[in-house]
Amino acid sequence: MNTFCRNHKSYAAIRTISSISVAAALDPPFQEHGRVLVTRSSFIQNLQTLVINCADQRRIRQGQSCHAQILHFRLQSDAITSNILINLYSKCGRIEYAVKVFDEMRVKTDVSWNTLIGGYTRIGGSNESLNLFIKMLREGNGITEFALSSVLCVCASKILSFESLQLHAFAIKTSMESNAFVGTALLDVYAKCGFVGDASKAFESLPEKNDVTWSSMMAGFVQNERHEEALKLFLTAQRNTVEINAYSISSFLSACAALAALIEGKQMHGVVFKIGFGANQFVAASLVDVYAKCGSIKDSYAAFCTADEKNVVLWNTMVSGFARHARPFEAMILFEKMQQMLYKPNEVTYVSILSACAHMGLSEKGRKYFNMMETEHNLSPNVFHYACMVDILGRTGRIDEARDLIATMPFDATASIWGSLLASCRVYGNVEVAEVAARELFEMEPNNAGNHVLLSNIYAANRRWEDVASARKLLKESEAKKERGKSWIEIKDKVHSFMVGERAHPRINEIYSRLDGLFEEMAELGFKGEIEHDLHDVDESYKRELLKHHSEKLAFTFGLMCLPSCAPVRIMKNLRICGDCHEFMKIASALTGREIVVRDNNRFHHFRDGRCSCGEFW
Numbered sequence: 001m002n003t004f005c006r007n008h009k010s011y012a013a014i015r016t017i018s019s020i021s022v023a024a025a026l027d028p029p030f031q032e033h034g035r036v037l038v039t040r041s042s043f044i045q046n047l048q049t050l051v052i053n054c055a056d057q058r059r060i061r062q063g064q065s066c067h068a069q070i071l072h073f074r075l076q077s078d079a080i081t082s083n084i085l086i087n088l089y090s091k092c093g094r095i096e097y098a099v100k101v102f103d104e105m106r107v108k109t110d111v112s113w114n115t116l117i118g119g120y121t122r123i124g125g126s127n128e129s130l131n132l133f134i135k136m137l138r139e140g141n142g143i144t145e146f147a148l149s150s151v152l153c154v155c156a157s158k159i160l161s162f163e164s165l166q167l168h169a170f171a172i173k174t175s176m177e178s179n180a181f182v183g184t185a186l187l188d189v190y191a192k193c194g195f196v197g198d199a200s201k202a203f204e205s206l207p208e209k210n211d212v213t214w215s216s217m218m219a220g221f222v223q224n225e226r227h228e229e230a231l232k233l234f235l236t237a238q239r240n241t242v243e244i245n246a247y248s249i250s251s252f253l254s255a256c257a258a259l260a261a262l263i264e265g266k267q268m269h270g271v272v273f274k275i276g277f278g279a280n281q282f283v284a285a286s287l288v289d290v291y292a293k294c295g296s297i298k299d300s301y302a303a304f305c306t307a308d309e310k311n312v313v314l315w316n317t318m319v320s321g322f323a324r325h326a327r328p329f330e331a332m333i334l335f336e337k338m339q340q341m342l343y344k345p346n347e348v349t350y351v352s353i354l355s356a357c358a359h360m361g362l363s364e365k366g367r368k369y370f371n372m373m374e375t376e377h378n379l380s381p382n383v384f385h386y387a388c389m390v391d392i393l394g395r396t397g398r399i400d401e402a403r404d405l406i407a408t409m410p411f412d413a414t415a416s417i418w419g420s421l422l423a424s425c426r427v428y429g430n431v432e433v434a435e436v437a438a439r440e441l442f443e444m445e446p447n448n449a450g451n452h453v454l455l456s457n458i459y460a461a462n463r464r465w466e467d468v469a470s471a472r473k474l475l476k477e478s479e480a481k482k483e484r485g486k487s488w489i490e491i492k493d494k495v496h497s498f499m500v501g502e503r504a505h506p507r508i509n510e511i512y513s514r515l516d517g518l519f520e521e522m523a524e525l526g527f528k529g530e531i532e533h534d535l536h537d538v539d540e541s542y543k544r545e546l547l548k549h550h551s552e553k554l555a556f557t558f559g560l561m562c563l564p565s566c567a568p569v570r571i572m573k574n575l576r577i578c579g580d581c582h583e584f585m586k587i588a589s590a591l592t593g594r595e596i597v598v599r600d601n602n603r604f605h606h607f608r609d610g611r612c613s614c615g616e617f618w
């Protein structure tokens with residue numbers, strides 16, 4: 001008790017309490033050696049302050065000691081004291097004790113109900129929270145904005161859209177809709193349930209918005225992949241002089257990461273530096289993430305190193321950054337180091353470390369980590385870990401082993417698992433397993449033309465022309481649509497996007513003629529183009545023409561035209577980079593002396609001096 005209280009305002013209070021005898025406590029005012037020590041009411045007040053402090057600091061043991069004192073002096077019938085105890089147990093996650101105090105109360109006040117609902121919300125007890133809310137209504141208790149927003153929060157965390165609608169109706173009926181807490185909880189629940197339009201409406205209709213309201217809306221946009229809107233909202237908030245908080249910074253950085261908007265990310269880093277949110281662990285992790293996802297692993301690691309306090313999320317973000325950038329050895333070193341610093345790897349860490357092994361085809365290391373999960377950290381591999389393992393085996397040519405692993409998995413394989421197996425079959429020309437994987441994929445993703453393309457490519461590489469023809473026929477009949485390729489590049493804080501065969505960009509003619517010039521120079525270095533990577537029912541010369549104008553080639557050429565000569569060219573693409581573009585970027589990096597970074601929907605490729613960091617695995 002003394003250690004706890006040493007630096008505490010209530011130190012004096014507890015010293016006083018412990019020096020009072022039981023008998024004296026019940027006979028106010030308390031006397032000792034003829035001197036008034038403390039009155040009964042101030043004794044109760046001191047004890048209550050102490051419990052409140054215990055709750056704020058999540059000190060369950062000390063809080064329980066106070067509870068013992070309360071029982072000892074028979075002060076439990078006081079409603080305020082009971083509410084404070086409910087709050088203590090709710091905040092410390094011991095909801096069962098909170099319920100016990102609640103049930104033993106002779107008079108239950110509105111505050112007691114609200115506090116208990118808040119407690120259930122904190123532990124994510126959606127049913128209990130909702131049931132208590134309904135009971136509270138039935139018994140005619142006054143519902144506060146706090147209780148309503150609490151129940152909405154728990155609905156948001158469990159994505160309960162139907163219940164949320166009912167609660168929204170209730171909010172309208174009781175005119176609580178425009179309350180800042182309720183309105184914020186409403187927009188949050190809509191965003192989490194995927195109704196971002198409704199979230200936006202709830203946001204707009206709020207007469208008074210605080211910084212939490214603004215940051216919740218930004219987070220809502222990010223969760224629903226409306227990243228540009230999140231960035232815009234941040235700027236609007238700035239214009240309205242809304243206070244910046246850690247959540248809004250974090251959302252802004254997540255949006256930058258998703259859009260690979262390095263310039264905005266850097267600007268925000270400057271802001272963080274200036275206003276001092278660097279110590280916040282959410283912000284630190286977002287900074288590490290934004291640099292990693294924007295292709296700048298050096299800056300990412302620098303942000304990681306300067307973070308004052310590191311938690312598991314931050315370590316995981318950095319391990320995943322190295323994995324993404326095909327730096328498996330750095331990822332492994334960090335994995336060891338985090339354990340030396342007594343941070344326990346969790347499921348997320350293992351996904352990252354396994355994917356680091358997968359990207360570089362390190363099968364033995366992968367197997368080691370996969371086994372370590374259970375033996376050293378008592379974690380059962382989930383579907384993502386199995387997916388990584390299938391990927392590792394497939395990439396290293398152990399196609400049959402990969403297929404066997406899928407067969408013994410404790411759950412059904414996902415489309416991405418079959419997809420990675422199919423991609424490995426393409427690299428190793430394994431038609432037999434490719435057909436198995438493709439059959440599964442056609443059923444799971446009937447609209448994904450990419451699977452038909454892959455299977456057809458595998459047949460073509462094995463010169464099975466009849467099968468190629470039937471695969472194409474199947475594709476036509478299946479109505480599967482191939483998503484159109486699209487690439488982005490950021491030039492002077494403006495994002496330029498290019499579709500395959502782009503026509504609309506204002507400088508497109510210039511881009512095509514520069515690209516033609518590049519092809520001529522590259523032809524001298526032996527670049528011919530790999531037409532089998534594209535599946536179009538057209539003749540070869542036209543096919544070559546289509547390949548030439550893939551979106552990443554256009555984005556790259558535009559980057560060459562606009563960026564300073566020493567700057568790396570960073571491109572983002574919505575689909576996997578094709579073999580032809582991959583070859584193109586390798587040769588272009590040698591020809592122009594540029595570093596080229598392509599982030600496709602699967603991974604990063606760093607091209608430098610004619611080589612790619614992926615080692616041909618993608």
Ligand code: ZN
Nearest residue numbers: 550578580581
């Ligand atoms: Zn391409």
Ligand code: ZN
Nearest residue numbers: 605612613614
């Ligand atoms: Zn590559």
